[in-house]
Amino acid sequence: MQKMNENLINIEGLVLRFYTYEGVVQALDGIDLQIKPGEILGVVGETGCGKSVTSLSIIGIVPSPGYIEGGKIFFNEEGKEVNLLKQKEDYMRSVRGSDISMVFQEPRAYLNPVYTVEDQVGEVLVEHRKKEFIGRAAESMKEEHQQKIEESKKKEEEKVQKTIVMHQEKIKELKKKGEKENREEIEALTSQINELKKKPVKVHVSPPYRMKLYERWYKKPNGLSIRPLFGIPIAGRILRRPFKKEIRNEVVSLLKSLGIADPERVVDMYPHELSGGMAQRVVIAMALACNPKLLICDEPTTNLDVTVQAQILELIRTLRENFKSAILYITHDLGVIAELCERVAVMYAGNVVEVAEIFELFQKPLHPYTSALLASIPRPGCAFRSIPGIVPSLISPPTGCRFHERCLYAMDTCMKNKPPLIQADKGHMVACHLYRGQ
Amino acid sequence: MSEPILYIENLKKYYPILGGVFKRKVADVKAVDNVSLRIFKSECFGLVGESGCGKTTMGKTVIRLLEPTAGHVYFKIPSEALGRIEKLKQELMGFTGLESLDYLLDVTKKIHNELNNIVKTFDLSTYRGYRLRQLRRKMQIVYQDPTTSLNPRMLVKDIVGEPLLVQQAVEKRQISDRVISILKKVGLDERHLYRYPHEFSGGQRQRLAIARALVTYPELVILDEPTSSVDVSVRAQLLDLFQALQKEMGLTYIFVSHDLSVVECISHRVAVMYLGKIVELSETAKIFKEPLHPYTQALMKSIPVPDPTKRKLRAPLKGEVPSPVNPPKGCRFHPRCSLAMDICRREEPKLIDVGNGHFVACYAVTNEPK
Numbered sequence: 001m002q003k004m005n006e007n008l009i010n011i012e013g014l015v016l017r018f019y020t021y022e023g024v025v026q027a028l029d030g031i032d033l034q035i036k037p038g039e040i041l042g043v044v045g046e047t048g049c050g051k052s053v054t055s056l057s058i059i060g061i062v063p064s065p066g067y068i069e070g071g072k073i074f075f076n077e078e079g080k081e082v083n084l085l086k087q088k089e090d091y092m093r094s095v096r097g098s099d100i101s102m103v104f105q106e107p108r109a110y111l112n113p114v115y116t117v118e119d120q121v122g123e124v125l126v127e128h129r130k131k132e133f134i135g136r137a138a139e140s141m142k143e144e145h146q147q148k149i150e151e152s153k154k155k156e157e158e159k160v161q162k163t164i165v166m167h168q169e170k171i172k173e174l175k176k177k178g179e180k181e182n183r184e185e186i187e188a189l190t191s192q193i194n195e196l197k198k199k200p201v202k203v204h205v206s207p208p209y210r211m212k213l214y215e216r217w218y219k220k221p222n223g224l225s226i227r228p229l230f231g232i233p234i235a236g237r238i239l240r241r242p243f244k245k246e247i248r249n250e251v252v253s254l255l256k257s258l259g260i261a262d263p264e265r266v267v268d269m270y271p272h273e274l275s276g277g278m279a280q281r282v283v284i285a286m287a288l289a290c291n292p293k294l295l296i297c298d299e300p301t302t303n304l305d306v307t308v309q310a311q312i313l314e315l316i317r318t319l320r321e322n323f324k325s326a327i328l329y330i331t332h333d334l335g336v337i338a339e340l341c342e343r344v345a346v347m348y349a350g351n352v353v354e355v356a357e358i359f360e361l362f363q364k365p366l367h368p369y370t371s372a373l374l375a376s377i378p379r380p381g382c383a384f385r386s387i388p389g390i391v392p393s394l395i396s397p398p399t400g401c402r403f404h405e406r407c408l409y410a411m412d413t414c415m416k417n418k419p420p421l422i423q424a425d426k427g428h429m430v431a432c433h434l435y436r437g438q
Numbered sequence: 439m440s441e442p443i444l445y446i447e448n449l450k451k452y453y454p455i456l457g458g459v460f461k462r463k464v465a466d467v468k469a470v471d472n473v474s475l476r477i478f479k480s481e482c483f484g485l486v487g488e489s490g491c492g493k494t495t496m497g498k499t500v501i502r503l504l505e506p507t508a509g510h511v512y513f514k515i516p517s518e519a520l521g522r523i524e525k526l527k528q529e530l531m532g533f534t535g536l537e538s539l540d541y542l543l544d545v546t547k548k549i550h551n552e553l554n555n556i557v558k559t560f561d562l563s564t565y566r567g568y569r570l571r572q573l574r575r576k577m578q579i580v581y582q583d584p585t586t587s588l589n590p591r592m593l594v595k596d597i598v599g600e601p602l603l604v605q606q607a608v609e610k611r612q613i614s615d616r617v618i619s620i621l622k623k624v625g626l627d628e629r630h631l632y633r634y635p636h637e638f639s640g641g642q643r644q645r646l647a648i649a650r651a652l653v654t655y656p657e658l659v660i661l662d663e664p665t666s667s668v669d670v671s672v673r674a675q676l677l678d679l680f681q682a683l684q685k686e687m688g689l690t691y692i693f694v695s696h697d698l699s700v701v702e703c704i705s706h707r708v709a710v711m712y713l714g715k716i717v718e719l720s721e722t723a724k725i726f727k728e729p730l731h732p733y734t735q736a737l738m739k740s741i742p743v744p745d746p747t748k749r750k751l752r753a754p755l756k757g758e759v760p761s762p763v764n765p766p767k768g769c770r771f772h773p774r775c776s777l778a779m780d781i782c783r784r785e786e787p788k789l790i791d792v793g794n795g796h797f798v799a800c801y802a803v804t805n806e807p808k
Binding site: 311313339387390 | 640704742748758
């Protein structure tokens, strides 16, 4: 139990099936995967091996003919283990985008073409950090009010000082003319001065008309008493203005932290005005808006150019240092994995076949599939070897180990029994019968 | 190297941008701008660059799928004709200006006529009708995404046999034999004849597309990012296949790709394109060992290396490729270049041989005096 608490996400025996007309696609066949807080875990595999659906199951948006048929996904929420698969939709909504967020492959398709960047990044903030921003707006209004009070106080004090000085000068004049004749007047004036000095300065500045409203709104962000007000056509918009302003400021500072030049201008742009790299940065900004504990990146750089890809990878690396979130990085490019990740999970046909530290995996891959995958990368000198055969159909997957048909070391037992994921070395898990004896 | 098979001279391809009420031309997208190349027989010529730099347009223009805006492409031109063109050109240049005007007009007219005649017979952009169809037999293309380039409602035998039917290259009853033989070459067989494209996996579909391209026994094949839509393991298989086919059929490839590691494996020579221009051209080993142009260097540095011990820290290039509608003045790379000098902002560098057939277009490298 102690050990389990160390992991941020703990996937146990996840089974996912798609019920299609052609048959039951066994997309995930009981996978086990752990994500530690603050690490970058890479998931590699070919198309259709189940990398993406794993991440979709974590945030609970498996698309329609797919059903999660077994297993557990534990999410460590401040020391409490929560099984995400058992939670209601309300809870998942609150987690999605705030604690666990996701960056998808095609940024252009992910952004809504009819809303500006501010609207789209701001939407996340409104959804998850509404109260905070209402509070901020109320706070800034209060400050403004306080400032106004102080200013008018100062003015009032100056006025009082002025009248005092005027009175004193009058007294002097009267004294010059003759103290005795004007005694009564002098006395009256001095008493007036004393009164003015004693009396505390009182000013009344009426608070901004939205302040009380915002204070009430802050107490109940979704309260029914306030909400209808914002629905009034023009007045509602005016009422929301301070709140919107706070959101905009936050969006600008977010974009700035992601290295977008001139964020004040970009905020008002529509997605079609953004270049590929910029669109991906905006999507990353949306994902990071709530400082998530886990950021899932599903092939965020596949459609970008190599130079832009290098920029995004560098960005993700620096973000990890600043935001301290764990990152689940899904890709089919082993080069990107080598560049970015700390631990790697290799998937094949709905199974996790190997999990290891990055250096360990590249230097001594244990599973035959991993070594074949590493050998199939074109490298200088053309020494690559291709893997024979193709990824099997998951409607009727091979029995036993799903890789046995393409494996060079296939044994009899590989065809019958599915190898479990076992510890081969320290921190090195492998699912292969070759290593069972050890 | 063997003899050149394809000459490309000052090739330009502009796409007009139409605007206004009358849809007049407002500007040009300069997809390919003044590119000269020669491609040798049975080599694999790699063309790399970021998206939008004009690689694909270049490939398509070369085989006349697109009409070039300007420039010439000569395919399998006899060397005498080429020599004649060069000679006539030099003659045109060679006048001192001391000759009498009538004589000048007369001679230049003659030269022009002769040049025009030669160009008309050999330049691909003048081909029409039957000749063009004959040409298509010799030049074929394999597209990026086989799911969209194969007709989903046609059987394999029809897809692969269609070029033969259109070209009338063989008699009708021999078509199926030819189709089977070519399918076997790409690793499929007669079992697959009566199937539809959707029944195949991505790699197999790409093999089908290759079979369709090769069925007329072409000499030049444009491979337009043929491996970018398939998985790593399938990619390796396809690359193997390309190499085997090249040896077997003596093909010449133009391999268009943004994946430098693939190009490094398969090409003999590589050209790097940036915004419609070739910035560096050399043999593969040389260019990868010692890239000279700052853009090529940056490109090489941005490829993630599948080796965690060789992690690089910084992205070498800031910003993105500018729009090809109005590219930066002077050297097109200068706004992103770390070596940019004054001259780079003013004048466009030419592609200059720096030794052993290594061409670079950069003032900082060639040290050309002003």
